[in-house]
Amino acid sequence: MTFNELNLIPAILKALTKENYTTPTPIQEQSIPAVLAGRDLLGCAQTGTGKTAAFSLPIIQLLSQQQSKTHTQRRIRSLILTPTRELALQIAENIGAYSQYTTLRCSAIVGGVSQKAQERALHQGADIIIATPxxxxxxMxxxxxxxxxxxxxxxDEADRMLDMGFIHDVKKIIAKIPAKRQTLFFSATMPPEITKMVKALLVNPVKVEIIPESNTVDRIRQSIYMVxxxxxxxxxxxxxxDKSIASALVFTRTKHGxxxxxxxxMRVNISAQAIHGNKSQNSRQLALSNFKSGATRVLVATDIAARGIDIDELSHVINFNLPNIPETYVHRIGRTGRAGHSGVAISFCEMDEIPFLKDIEKLIGxxxxxxxxxxxxxxxxxxxAKMQGSTASAVATKPARPARPAKPKANPPLKPRSEWFRKGSKTSR
Structure with a gap:
């Protein structure tokens, strides 16, 4: 199937051609007709499946086809909620590209920067708003x-908004939106709270579930270092x-890490920058821009901050810490091996992470x-004896400690409490 067969308007097809989009992904192929038909949509899909275009393209078409009222200020007709600043800006950039031959305007509303510019954009008018809660x-x-x-x-990424504690804010926002609307709901996982929201918000939705293809994982050369x-x-x-590693996205568990x-x-002259929630929006965007341009070779990120990082030719993903949720591993390594390119995923596994490794291997089969x-x-x-596969060489026992001196058979007289910590102490008296 091609985009021409999805009944998209010429302005969108022209933009897609310019952006070198040729064949729709499975989620695009299934979602676009449903959204164009006015149906609510429940999309279960991982990062890297093309879901941004899956909802953006039909939204652009539906809004473009509405007869515009001249001499009136633009009204916000579509609202896209997403968990992180990076993802919001990435979506805004994509929608700007997809709608470049239409008269629509979109704007991103995110924290971490002055709101003055965002106020000006709202005053000038926008048809589509992409916002963090x-x-x-x-x-509001x-x-x-x-x-x-x-x-x-x-x-978008509803499960991540739940993880970040935004669900209550999301509910407040939804309460201010007309009840009569079309709702598109995307989540990689479906925990109970998300399932409850789906039932409350969606009316007879079309469900599109995209399971990562095994060949997508197979295309990525994976390896594990027990360290x-x-x-x-x-x-x-x-x-x-190894100088052949042109770019590497390194995942850590914490911001301080x-x-x-x-x-x-940096101490050994390897150019690197970090991107996480404690960084200002400007520094995060600078780090991301430097990484995309090749000025920075290594980008170190936490999972939440990495949402929105979309680089077609990323050569390596390195898991400095293994995630405790196996689906997160699939999200991470899926950032390499895109657009038909091969990719490399390297993971480090320490003693405490062996159970995480077993869960990951079970998920990916x-x-x-x-x-x-x-x-x-x-x-x-x-x-x-029971450990198999790559976990067999890693043991759940720590290096042996030197044997303690044998206790004397007769118990010596107890020393006064004040004498217990005298040895090596400078302050004991």
């Missing part, structure tokens, strides 16, 4: 935004000394090959 609530409380004319609502926590940084530096990784890489010949192997003393 926090900043949108602020503008200040009565600087009018949502009474919203016809199409999109909730002690203390040696992860050394292992990362050792890998990045991301900063620490960057500092250690394959054993991740272990790299055994490296300078920082995990220290081991025994192998549990």
């Amino acid at each position: 926090g900043r949108l609530i602020d503008l 409380n200040q009565k600087r935004i009018d949502l009474q004319h919203v016809q199409i609502l999109v909730l 002690d926590k203390a040696n992860k940084q050394n292992q990362l530096i050792h890998i990045l000394q 991301a900063d620490r990784v960057v500092r250690d890489l 394959k054993t991740i090959p272990e790299v055994k010949d490296h300078p920082y192997p995990m220290q081991m003393t025994a192998q549990p």
